[in-house]
Amino acid sequence: MDAFFVPTIDIDRLGLDEGGLLLVRRALAQLAVGERLHLRGCAPDWDLHLTAWCRQQGHEIEVHRLADGPLEAVILRGPWAQDRWRGALESGTSQLAKDEMPAQIADAAWGLAARGATVEAGSPAIGFNLRHRDEIWAATAGDLYRQAAAAQWDPQTAIDWDAPFDLDPEIEAAIAQVMTYLIENENAALVVPARHLGQVHPHFREVQQALALQCADEARHIEVFTRRLGLRGHRPMLSTAGGQASLHTLMQAPDFSSATFLLSVLGEGSFINLLNFLHEHAPDPVTRQICRLAARDEARHVAFAMAHLEHRLTAQPEFLTRLQNAVEQRHEELASSAGLNEEVFDALVLLAAGALTPEAIAMGHGAVQRLKLDMAAGRKARLLRLGFDAVQAQRLADMHTRNFM
C-alpha cells in the first residue's frame, strides 16, 4: 500500500449496533495485517462499541480527539481473521466443464460445504460413506437431474381425476389389486435410493440431486397409485410374503452399484414394460394417465443407473462379476418364494382381457405372456449393453425375480 495513503472511513451517524460493523469489517479486510485504519463517526458511543469490538476481535485500537473536535479511532489490524484461513481446504470445482469429473475421493473434511468452497481447517469430518467417485458417479447425472427437474408433474393437475368412467366391479377390483402391488413396489423404489442418498458425499452434487428427484418421483407415484386405488372407494388389497421378500433383498444389496443394478437396471427397467402394458390395457383414463407419467419417470431412473454402471465398469471392469453375483445371490435367496402372486397375475390378465369370457381371458393371458417376454428381452438388452456376453445376459435376465421389480 502507498506509504502516504491513510485508509480512512467515516461511518457518520451509523451506530455499530445498526450495521456499522459491516463497514468496519469490509474496510479492515482491505488492509494487510499490521496496517492501520482511521475511523470517524458521530453516532452515540461509537468509540466505546468499537473499542469493545476490537478487543474481542484482537485488533489494537486507540481513540483520540482531533484538533477540530471529533473523535477518531485508529485500528491496527490484527492477524486473527486471516489466521482462521491458514491451511484451509479447497474443495474442487463448482461447475464441471464438459467431460470434467469431480474429485476421485471427496475429503470427509469438506463436509457439507458447497463444492468449490474454501473450507476452514478443523471443520468436522462428516462420515459420508459414499465418497469414492467410482462408487456413485454417472457422467450424465447432471443432465438427468435437469431433465427430471423440468419434468416434475403435479399429481393434482396432471391427472384428470374427474374423467368419467364406470367399470365392472370385477375390473375395478383388479385395478385395486394392481395398484396395491404397484404401491408396495414403489415403496421399495423410494426407500432404496433414499437410504443411499444420505450417504452420498455432497461433493457429488449431481448424483445427490438426481437421487433426490428419483425419491420425489417415487413419492409422487405412491400418491397417484394410492389415489387411483381409492378413487371408487376400494381399500388396498393383498400383499404377499413372497412379494415383500423379493423387495426386501433390494434393501440388503451390499453397495450402491449393486442396489442400483438390481433395482433400476433390472427392476425399474421391467416396470417400464409393466407401466406401458397398463397404459395400453387399463380400462379407464385415469389409470392410463398415471401409468404413462410414471413410466416416463422410471425411464430416467433406468438411464441414471445405466450411466452409473457404465462409469463404474469402465473404471473397474472386474465389477461385472460382482453384478453377476448380485443377481445370482438374489435368485438363490428367492428360490423358495412364490414370486408374483396369483392375485396380481390374474388382475393383469383380467385388465388386458377386459371381460371374464373365455375368449377375452385367452387374449388377456396372451398379453401378459408377451409382457413377460418383453421384460426379459429388455433386461437382456441392458445387460448386453453393460458388457455381459449374450449367454450370460440371457441367463441373468431369466434369473430376475418373478415379482418383476
Next chain:
Amino acid sequence: MTQPTLIMGAVAYAPKVVTIWEGFKAWFAQQGFAFDYILYSNYEAQVEAQFDGTLHVAWNSPLAWVRADRMARSRGQSVQAVAMRNTDCNLRSVIVVRSDSPLQSAADLRGKTLGVGAIDSPQATLLPLHHLRLAGLIGGQDFTVRRFDVLAGKHGDHIGGERDAALALLAGEVDACCMIDGNHLGFGLDGTLPAGSTRIIERTAPYDHCNFTTSPDAPQDLIDRFVELLMSMKYDDPQVRPLLELEGLKKWKPGRVDFYPDLAQAVDEEGFYSADGRILRADYRY
C-alpha cells in the same frame, strides 16, 4: 516415576465449561503435560481450595483474584496472576438509560433506581457502584439499588443478570442499569436493546477481568510449563482455535494486576470481603 499433574480449578458457570477444559486437558496431554481440573459451583469455594493444597492454579474472576490476593497477604503468602486472555484487558462498564430519559449524568441518578447485576458481579455491580461513589453518589443512600441476582457465587460470569437488568430498563422498572461495554454492543446487535433505544450516561475507568491465579506454594516448574504452553497456543492452529473461541480469546497474554485496584476499592466500599479475604456480606448466597 509418575509425572506430576498440574491441578487447575474452574467455575462451572455454564455447561460449555466442561467442553472447554476437557479440550484443554486433551491438548495439554498431546504436549506431554499432565493437567487436570476440578470444577466448582462458585468462586468462593475455589479460592478457598487454593489455600488447602487442592489446587495449583485457578481460573479466577477479578473478584476471586482480589480475595485470593487478600487471603494470601494475610497469611504472609503470595499469589500471582500468570496469564489472562487478550479480551480480559481494558474493559469498561457503562451506565445506561432509555434514550428518552431525562437523565444525562451520574448526578441525575439521585433519588432514582439503578438496576445492577448479581451481588458479586464486578462489571455490573461493584465497579459501577464504585464509579458512582467517586461521583458523590452512594448506592442505597443517594439512589435505590435494585439487584438482578443471577447465579450468585459466579461473580457475574453469567450474562443473565445484566440481561435482566437491561430488560427491566426497557420495561421502565428501573431508571438506569449497568453492564459491560461489550454487552451493550451485543444487546444492540441481538435486539435485546434495540439500536437507539438506550443511551450511555457514564463509563467506568478501564479494568481487567479474569486471570490464572497461582496458589501459594504451587510448584514453580509446573506453573512455568503451564504458562509456556498457554502462550504457545496459536489461533491459526485448527485444533486449538475451537478451544480459544469457546473461552473467548484470540491469544493468551502474561498476567498483570495493575487494573484491579478499583475493584479492590469497590470491595471495601461495599463491605464485600475483609482485608484478610473473609466474606462480610450477610446477604451473599452462593
